[in-house]
Amino acid sequence: MKNKKILFFGSLIVISFLFSFQSRFFEIAKQIEIYNNLFKELNINYIDEINPGDLTDKAIKNTLKNLDPYTNFYNEQDVEDARIRREGEYGGIGVSTFYTKQGIVIAEIYKGFSADKAGMKAGDIITDVNGQKLADLEKSQYSQLLKGTPDKELSLIVNRNNKNQTVNLKLDKVIVNPVPFYDMIDEETGYIILTRFTSQKATQGVKDAFNELKDRGMKKLVFDLRSNPGGSLFDAVNITNLFIPKGLKVVDTRGKIKKNSRTYKTSREPLDAQIPIVVLINDRSASASEIVSGALQDYDRAVIMGERSFGKGLVQRYFNLNYGTQMKATISKYYTPSGRCIQELDYANRDSKTGKVPKFSDGPVNTFTTKNGRKVYDGGGVTPDIRIDISEKSEETKKLLKSKAIFNFVTDFTYKNPSFSTENYTFKSADFNTFKNYLLTQDTAFVTKSEKLFKKAYSSVENEEKLSSEYNAILKKLKKEKVQKIAVNEDLLSNKIQNEIIKRYTYQEGMFKHQLNNDPTIKNAVNLLKNQQKYSGILTK
DSSP states (O other): OHHHHHHHHHHHHHHHHHHHHHHHHHHHHHHHHHHHHHHHHHHHHOSSOOOHHHHHHHHHHHHHTTTOTTOEEEOHHHHHHHHHHHHOEEEEOSEEEEEOSSOEEEEEEOTTSHHHHTTOOTTOEEEEETTEEOTTOOHHHHTTTTOSSTTOEEEEEEEETTEEEEEEEEOEEEEOOSOOEEEESSSSEEEEEOOOBOTTTHHHHHHHHHHHHHHTTOOEEEEEOTTOOOBOHHHHHHHHHTTSOTTOEEEEEEESSGGGOEEEEOOSOOSOSSSOEEEEEOTTOOTHHHHHHHHHHHTTOSEEEESOOOOOOEEEEEEEOGGGOEEEEEEEEEEOTTSOOOOOBOGGGOOTTTOOOOBGGGSOOOEEEOTTOOEEEOSSSOOOSEEOOOOOOOHHHHHHHHSSHHHHHHHHHHHHOSSOOOTTOOOOHHHHHHHHHHHHHTOOSOOOHHHHHHHHHHHTSSSGGGGHHHHHHHHHHHHHHHHHHHGGGHHHHHHHHHHHHHHHHHHHHHHHHHHHHHOHHHHHHHHHHHOHHHHHHHHHO
C-alpha cells in the first residue's frame, strides 16, 4: 500500500511538471505566432516602405533592454564587432574611436600601427573614407569603414583643427595587448597592469610579464586591475591560478538550469604561490577583475587596495541564432570561494514605473569569512582591504566624466602645444583654473540637466529675441554653478586630465610609466609591501 502511495504521488509530480512545461511551451509558441503575423501584415500593408531587418533588430533589442544591460541581440555586423572585442585582434588602422555627425573621431592612437605611422592624432575627425562622405551616416554604417583584411588600402579625408588633409594608408593586423605595460618600481617591487581579459591573451601576457620581472629581481608585486571591465571567465580562473595552488575553487556559477551551474577550480601548479601581492581595484574594475580580486582576497593571498569595485556578478553566454546572428544572455550569477555574490544592481526587481534598479548594497548584506577568518561581505562589489580615500564624485562631476569635455580640452591643448615635454609633468591648480575657464567659455559637451531643461523652456517661448539678454545671464549663472560643483573633485579631475595629456604625447606606455612614479595609490601599495609585518597583519586579522 505504501509503495502504491509513493508511486501515485510520484506520478502526480511528473504529470504536474509535464503540464507546466507544455503550458510554458504553448505560451512561447503563441507569442511567436502573434509576432510573426504582425510582422507579415505590417510589411505588406504599411503605407511606407519598411526595412524588415532594421525593424526586427530594433524590436528584439527593445525587448531585451529591460532585462539587464548585458543581455543583447547581435546582428551579423554586431557579431563581428563583439568577436573583435573578445579576441582583441582585427584588421584596422590601430585606433579607438567614437562617432559624431561630422564623422569618426580618433579617441586614441595605438603606437606603431598604420594610423600612427601616417601621423594621425587623437582628436582628428575622419570625414571621408575612399570617397564615402561620413556626415550624418548611421552609427552602424561607421563601424566597418576602418576595418577589413590587412593591406587593404584606404584614402581618408581628415579634419584637424578645422583644416582638411588627405591621409593614405593600409590596414594592419591589429592586436590589442591586454598587458600594455609592466616594469620594476624599485629593486624588489614589480608592477603589472592588466587592462582587459581578452580570450587566451590575458593569461599568457601576465605570465610572460611576471617571468621577465622575476628574472629582473622581483620579490613583490603590484598587480593593477583598475578600470579593467573584465572579459573571459576562463582567463580569470587561469590568472588566479598563477598565484594559488592547484585544485582550489576560484568561482561558482549558479543558473536556473543545471548546465549553467558549474564550479571552476585551478587545474595547474601555480607560477608563484608565495610572492607578496597588492591588487589594485577601483569603481570601474568589473566582472573577471572581481573574480580574480575576490578569489585572492578569500584565500588571503593578496591585499586588495583602492576603491570598492563595480559589482558585476553576472555571467553571460553567447547563443548562435539564425543567419549568423547571436544572442548574449545572462545565464547565471557567480560566487567567490567564500560564497559571496558581489552583484550590485538587482535587475529582477526593477521598478516598472520609474525604471530604477535597486542596489543589493542598500539592503542587508551577508557576512562571509576568508581562509584566515577575516570578515568579507556580499553585494556591491569587492570591498578592498585598504580603501584609498577618493573624494565622492558630485553629480556634476559624474556628468562631466561621461561627456567629451576633457577629451576636447586636451585636444585643444595639443593644438596649442604641438611640442611638449611630459617629463615630471603635473597638472597644477593654475592649469585646473584654465580648464574651468574652458568649460565656461568654449565647451559645448558638458551640459547638465538644469541647462537642458532651461534651454528647452527658452526655445518654446515666443519673442525669444526680447529675452535673449536675460537668457544669456541665467545660462551663464548655471554654467558657473556647475563649474563650482566640479571643483570639489579637483584632484580626481586634474589626475584624469594629466593622464590624458601625457597619453597624447607618449602613448599608453608613457602614461603608465609616468603613473609608476607619481600615482599615490601605487606609492601606497609599494609602502605596504615594504612593511612585511603590516602586510601580513592585514591578511591574518
